[in-house]
Amino acid sequence: MRHRGSLWITLGVLIVAAAAATTLEVTISSTLRHHDGMLRPPVPTRSVPAGDPAVEPTVEPTSSPPPVHTVSPSPSRTTGPDERSQPSARVRDVLVKFRFAIRQGFEADEIRGDVARDLDNVAANSLDDDGEEQLRRDVVGLKEKVRTRWREGAITRHRAAEFMVILDQAGFS
Known part of the structure; x- marks a missing residue:
């Protein structure tokens, strides 16, 4: 009898963990996706030299800029293939x-x-x-x-x- 009770507890914990993992995955994926289903690109971290605050903001890149990913127009739009350069x-x-x-x-x-x-x-x-x-x-x-x-x-x-x-x-x- 005692063994059967711990089995139900273990099963309950597994179900709760699976539900939590699913919720987390859905939340993260919806946060990382744009309204058209494309993944949002990460934003690079850049360092800014300290200086006079009256100077226009400038950035010295610490590495090469991230690649630019092209986004195709969604099929629901009525644009032709050559309309978007x-x-x-x-x-x-x-x-x-x-x-x-x-x-x-x-x-x-x-x-x-x-x-x-x-x-x-x-x-x-x-x-x-x-x-x-x-x-x-x-x-x-x-x-x-x-x-x-x-x-x-x-x-x-x-x-x-x-x-x-x-x-x-x-x-x-």
Whole structure:
């Protein structure tokens, strides 16, 4: 009898552990996936030299920049195969990385909540834009917003520098 009771306890523990592991896996995978099912890229950690806070944020890379992964348009869209150029896909990938970095910065308390929301909304809306020129304007505008919010103290120096590194990967000035 005693052996049978411990068997039920062991079985119960295994069921609870399996349920917890499944919940954890679902939570992690949903956090790491973008709305279109693609994995979100990791955001590189960069070091920023200490200096005068009035100077625009700069970053000295400690290693080569992470590879840029192109994202194909989802089949539900009505774009033709030649409508989206390679640069547009690269810029969209940069915007996805930027949104991920915004979330990380907010969670690390390195960016004020209202600023995180504003930058994320602009980046999300930019993902829906078509045309290289509009994407260029969006990225240049995001860079200016980051500089302004950093000067206001709404973004830490380190996070602003990281945002600039990510946005620079789009290849626009």
